[in-house]
Amino acid sequence: xxxxxxxxRHRSLLSAVAQGRASVTGGRFPCLCVDGRWCDQLATGxxxxxxxxxxxxxxxxxxxxxxxxxxxxxxxxxAFGVTAAAA
Numbered sequence: 001x002x003x004x005x006x007x008x009r010h011r012s013l014l015s016a017v018a019q020g021r022a023s024v025t026g027g028r029f030p031c032l033c034v035d036g037r038w039c040d041q042l043a044t045g046x047x048x049x050x051x052x053x054x055x056x057x058x059x060x061x062x063x064x065x066x067x068x069x070x071x072x073x074x075x076x077x078x079a080f081g082v083t084a085a086a087a
Contacts, residue, residue, distance in 0.1 A: 009043050010052075011080045012072035017053050018069045018077065024053065027061035052076055 016022045016034040024044075025031045032044040032053070047053040052073035059065040069077070074086040 001065050002072060006076055006080075007043075010047060011082065013039055013043055013047060013066060014069060014077050015082060015084070017073065018068045018082075021067070022053075022067040023064045024048070024055050024059065024067040025061060025064055026055060026059035032067060033064060047073070049060065 006019045011034060013022070013034065017032075022032055022039075024033070030044055030048045031041060032039040032047070038086065044053075050072070051070055053067050054070055056066045056068045069084055069086050071086040074084050077084045
């Protein structure tokens with residue numbers, strides 16, 4: 001996806017990751033949890049596959065670890081006018 005194809009939903013998820021409020025699972029279909037609630041799995045998959053969000057450690061399908069914003073994720077947020085530091 002190119003930057004203009006990301007939605008407000010993507011922006012919200014990326015912002016939550018940048019604020020340290022998100023955790024992610026591993027596996028083929030990663031799941032993102034923000035403030036204890038599971039998020040849109042399609043949007044999560046897009047963010048992880050496109051290298052905007054990553055796990056901070058080793059994780060599996062059964063393991064939830066803190067999520068981190070990558071430099072590419074910070075760039076997408078910047079396109080939305082949101083400043084965030086990448087991990």
